[in-house]
Amino acid sequence: MIPTPKAWLNERKNEYYFKKAKEENYRSRSTYKLIQANEKYCFIRLRDIVVDLGAAPGGWIQAARKMTGKHGYVLGVDLKPIEPFTQEYIRTIIADFTEPGTVDQILSFIPRKADVVLCDAAPNVTGVWEVDHARQIDLAEKALEIAQCVLRPNGSFFVKVFEGEMLNDFMLNMKPLFEEVKLVKPQASRQKSSEMYLLALCFKTTREVKEEN
Numbered sequence: 001m002i003p004t005p006k007a008w009l010n011e012r013k014n015e016y017y018f019k020k021a022k023e024e025n026y027r028s029r030s031t032y033k034l035i036q037a038n039e040k041y042c043f044i045r046l047r048d049i050v051v052d053l054g055a056a057p058g059g060w061i062q063a064a065r066k067m068t069g070k071h072g073y074v075l076g077v078d079l080k081p082i083e084p085f086t087q088e089y090i091r092t093i094i095a096d097f098t099e100p101g102t103v104d105q106i107l108s109f110i111p112r113k114a115d116v117v118l119c120d121a122a123p124n125v126t127g128v129w130e131v132d133h134a135r136q137i138d139l140a141e142k143a144l145e146i147a148q149c150v151l152r153p154n155g156s157f158f159v160k161v162f163e164g165e166m167l168n169d170f171m172l173n174m175k176p177l178f179e180e181v182k183l184v185k186p187q188a189s190r191q192k193s194s195e196m197y198l199l200a201l202c203f204k205t206t207r208e209v210k211e212e213n
């Protein structure tokens with residue numbers, strides 16, 4: 001079948017990021033999604049402490065480590081082992097962040113509360129859109145629970161979601177907890193995929209949330 005011009009352009013773009021990741025020694029093409037989002041919104045800064053949930057093979061860890069610099073720290077969490085890095089101030093742990101004990105493990109591995117929590121975790125995809133959407137939102141909800149325990153006041157949360165009917169409710173749950181919540185679709189994310197990211201800025205303290213209610 002002859003691809004439509006749009007499909008052809010998308011394929012070329014995917015190939016472009018795949019090759020770019022190889023040339024620039026990033027472990028995933030997804031790395032560019034984080035780089036592009038941070039170029040636009042600057043939520044990861046020098047000296048930051050970053051927790052990356054669903055981090056294997058480690059492309060976002062590499063990018064976050066560059067953004068935080070030599071005085072920053074990145075903790076990656078994944079079900080799978082992550083090949084070690086040569087740089088200092090990166091730690092990785094094998095853990096399921098949906099399990100209740102994982103939050104304490106994360107807190108024990110970071111020197112202070114995190115400035116940023118990232119989540120690019122993806123469930124096993126079934127191909128049934130409603131199921132995949134629900135699983136992705138479920139992971140995003142669990143990541144939000146972790147973020148609420150490990151973020152410092154004014155910290156940021158960047159999480160993958162799939163477009164769909166549950167997204168609106170998830171955003172409504174997030175909004176009271178942060179000053180600002182926006183949907184982001186980085187250029188490196190496949191146009192035909194329903195994948196998007198939510199960027200939540202300025203995490204509020206429990207007191208601030210209570211005072212507003």
Ligand SMILES: C[S@@+](CC[C@H](N)C(=O)[O-])C[C@H]1O[C@@H](n2cnc3c(N)ncnc32)[C@H](O)[C@@H]1O
Nearest residue numbers: 054056057058059060078079096097120121122
């Ligand atoms: C798309 S990959 C992440 C890619 C990563 N951002 C990068 O640039 O290398 C999604 C990861 O989420 C992980 N994952 C899914 N569910 C998880 C869970 N409950 N706990 C920890 N990791 C999880 C998977 O094992 C997989 O490695």
